[in-house]
Amino acid sequence: xxxxxxxxxxxxxxxxxxxxxxxxxxxxxxxxxxxxxxxxxxxxxxxxxxxxxxxxxxxxxxxxxxxxxxxxxxxxxxxxxxxxxxxxxxxxxxxxxxxxxxxxxxxxxxxxxxxxxxxxxxxxxxxxxxxxxxxxxxxxxxxxxxxxxxxxxxxxxxxxxxxxxxxxxxxxxxxxxxxxx
Amino acid sequence: xxxxxxxxxxxxxxxxxxxxxxxxxxxxxxxxxxxxxxxxxxxxxxxxxxxxxxxxxxxxxxxxxxxxxxxxxxxxxxxxxxxxxxxxxxxxxxxxxxxxxxxxxxxxxxxxxxxxxxxxxxxxxxxxxxxxxxxxxxxxxxxxxxxxxxxxxxxxxxxxxxxxxxxxxxxxxxxxxxxxxxxxxxx
Numbered sequence: 001x002x003x004x005x006x007x008x009x010x011x012x013x014x015x016x017x018x019x020x021x022x023x024x025x026x027x028x029x030x031x032x033x034x035x036x037x038x039x040x041x042x043x044x045x046x047x048x049x050x051x052x053x054x055x056x057x058x059x060x061x062x063x064x065x066x067x068x069x070x071x072x073x074x075x076x077x078x079x080x081x082x083x084x085x086x087x088x089x090x091x092x093x094x095x096x097x098x099x100x101x102x103x104x105x106x107x108x109x110x111x112x113x114x115x116x117x118x119x120x121x122x123x124x125x126x127x128x129x130x131x132x133x134x135x136x137x138x139x140x141x142x143x144x145x146x147x148x149x150x151x152x153x154x155x156x157x158x159x160x161x162x163x164x165x166x167x168x169x170x171x172x173x174x175x176x177x178x179x180x181x
Numbered sequence: 182x183x184x185x186x187x188x189x190x191x192x193x194x195x196x197x198x199x200x201x202x203x204x205x206x207x208x209x210x211x212x213x214x215x216x217x218x219x220x221x222x223x224x225x226x227x228x229x230x231x232x233x234x235x236x237x238x239x240x241x242x243x244x245x246x247x248x249x250x251x252x253x254x255x256x257x258x259x260x261x262x263x264x265x266x267x268x269x270x271x272x273x274x275x276x277x278x279x280x281x282x283x284x285x286x287x288x289x290x291x292x293x294x295x296x297x298x299x300x301x302x303x304x305x306x307x308x309x310x311x312x313x314x315x316x317x318x319x320x321x322x323x324x325x326x327x328x329x330x331x332x333x334x335x336x337x338x339x340x341x342x343x344x345x346x347x348x349x350x351x352x353x354x355x356x357x358x359x360x361x362x363x364x365x366x367x368x
Contacts, residue, residue, distance in 0.1 A: 032221060035219045035221065062341040064287070065296060065297075065341040070339055079341065080341050082329075083328040083343070086326075115214065118211060119215040121211075122212060122214075122215035122218075141213065141217070144187075147191060147192070165193065166194070166205075169205045169208050170205065172208045173204045173205060173207065176207075
């Protein structure tokens with residue numbers, strides 16, 4: 001993560017003072033994480049997009065309750081977003097209850113919570129990647145392409161694909177170990 | 182997403198130190214576990230409101246303190262909860278006798294939501310792994326959900342919440358385990 005950029009916590013503190021630019025930057029960093037969490041909880045794309053909007057409104061409203069002494073910005077944002085998404089679900093439950101987690105085939109709630117938190121952090125970390133590095137990660141991990149196939153698809157040498165991939169993974173490791181720990 | 186899982190060795194090659202490989206392997210596993218991030222919709226404006234709106238709302242808080250939650254409510258900030266308008270003290274029931282909590286309620290926003298900060302101690306995580314929930318009550322019944330939360334292994338948690346309700350419709354708050362109506366903390 002670029003050390004010259006404000007941390008998530010610093011952005012939240014600026015939002016508490018009514019700084020809409022800080023809010024825009026935080027939205028850029030976390031939009032996919034929040035939408036991913038909403039999709040995981042609600043299933044339905046339309047409802048998840050609505051819940052994402054509500055989550056960011058909750059972040060704006062609750063920013064002054066953030067205390068950097070008590071922890072980093074990412075866990076605070078996760079808690080606010082999760083509560084907003086859950087509250088929205090409770091107010092307008094769908095005919096099929098995605099949140100029911102009774103005994104049987106559903107995952108253990110603690111496992112599900114851990115998986116949601118992992119996805120939240122990873123999707124946030126992806127936002128630190130430069131535009132030329134992000135596609136090689138997405139094509140390798142979520143499109144199932146080999147390095148040669150990625151080179152062909154992007155029209156760049158195989159060596160460049162390998163360099164970008166390794167650089168991107170190292171950058172993600174830095175982000176996950178430091179800022180988002 | 183396809184079924185093909187990428188190989189870390191294919192991605193980073195063999196020219197990497199064991200320590201660096203271990204670091205990249207952790208990221209590799211996290212990427213596989215997380216799955217792809219969703220595509221964002223076309224940007225829609227988020228309706229933001231001013232952060233602060235005090236004034237007459239202090240009177241509402243005072244009225245609540247006197248007439249609604251006569252026990253356990255303190256008007257003003259006397260708990261160190263920043264600039265809260267009022268703070269509600271909660272104590273554990275027999276099912277959670279070691280637990281205690283405070284709920285700092287901040288001034289209402291223009292849309293009618295009350296930002297809150299819930300601080301709890303002595304409430305160990307549920308054996309089931311389910312979260313706890315904070316509810317507004319009326320006549321002993323759970324009526325309006327304020328939010329869910331998990332606690333640390335030592336039983337503590339500090340959680341921002343939000344209540345888009347008219348507090349005069351209720352007569353107290355309780356904490357329950359998700360899916361249960363048995364109070365663990367009450368006002």
